[in-house]
Amino acid sequence: MAVWRLLQILYKLGYLSFTGVFHLLRIIKQDGINAMLLLRMAEKSHGAEIALIDSKETLSYRELLLGSEKLALILSTDFGASEHTKTAFLCCNHAVFVQTLFAASRTGTAIYLLNPGMSQNQFDAIAAVHNFDLIVFDEEFERLVTHTPHRKKIVKCTGSGKTSLKHLKERLKRPEVRLQRSSRSKIVLLTGGTTGKPKEAEHKPSLFNFLNPFAALLDELDLRSCRSVYIASPIYYGYGIAFLFSVLALGKTAVIQERFDAGQSCALIRRHQIEAVSAVPLMIEKMLNHNAGDLLSLKCIASGGAKLNPGLIEKTELELGMSFIIYTARLRRA
Incomplete structure (x- = not known):
């Protein structure tokens, strides 16, 4: 039923022409069904058109896809993101966050979206329960992340230094390794506010939800x-x-x-x-x-x-x- 619903929506989007169907099947065979599928289909039709504008940069669909592909490889090879891991995000609305979301979905990792306005005690409690394998954060939330005892790997999404995802993405010319296909990524919302215990809502798999x-x-x-x-x-x-x-x-x-x-x-x-x-x-x-x-x-x-x-x-x-x-x-x- 979910696959049929997906096909109906792709038809409304105009992606199910003869060539569109061929492209869709090729993407699913190579990458699986995840959020990156939507971006790949959009890039095929709107490659040079503007996809995203934030306060620092303007990206075409081709640039948005390429950046997401680079970050998927970086998350997988450098930080071990896979279908068996959990990745938490503490980020505001910006282009690198958007690209990293698509990238994380492509790796198959479980994506946890956290409200960055939470207190240290709240974050510590969530980190203790979910035991995140990787935490992706904006530089302004570094204290929240580095002061919790419940952390494994961490990486800045943006910010100063050569180890942020933004910097690593810019250094990588083009992905040279194709990741294994994955259709298992899910999104878990932990955004119940800045007081009390955050509510958890699991969306699995992320695209179908x-x-x-x-x-x-x-x-x-x-x-x-x-x-x-x-x-x-x-x-x-x-x-x-x-x-x-x-x-x-x-x-x-x-x-x-x-x-x-x-x-x-x-x-x-x-x-x-x-x-x-x-x-x-x-x-x-x-x-x-x-x-x-x-x-x-x-x-x-x-x-x-x-x-x-x-x-x-x-x-x-x-x-x-x-x-x-x-x-x-x-x-x-x-």
């Missing part, structure tokens, strides 16, 4: 008509990563920034003439209050992560027009 959100975004938001999408939602939330996968699978441009700031977000939307945005309700309210005029290029807002206030819907319609659509996404938990 996001099929329903893909279909909903395709059918209800019509993202196919949008050129660029701003993902304000944290990628480490299930909603954020589902939206990211959907936008890239469609061959659109995803715009992200490490942390949400209302002023910067409004400026991004105006500068790139963004047509869709994913955000939690509080972000929507802050952007409207900052400068609603910057948001006039938007066709829809996909809201998730919290309940929508009817007053916010009314305010959005008043400021941006009655044709404006708000969609509340619900990511099914296992």
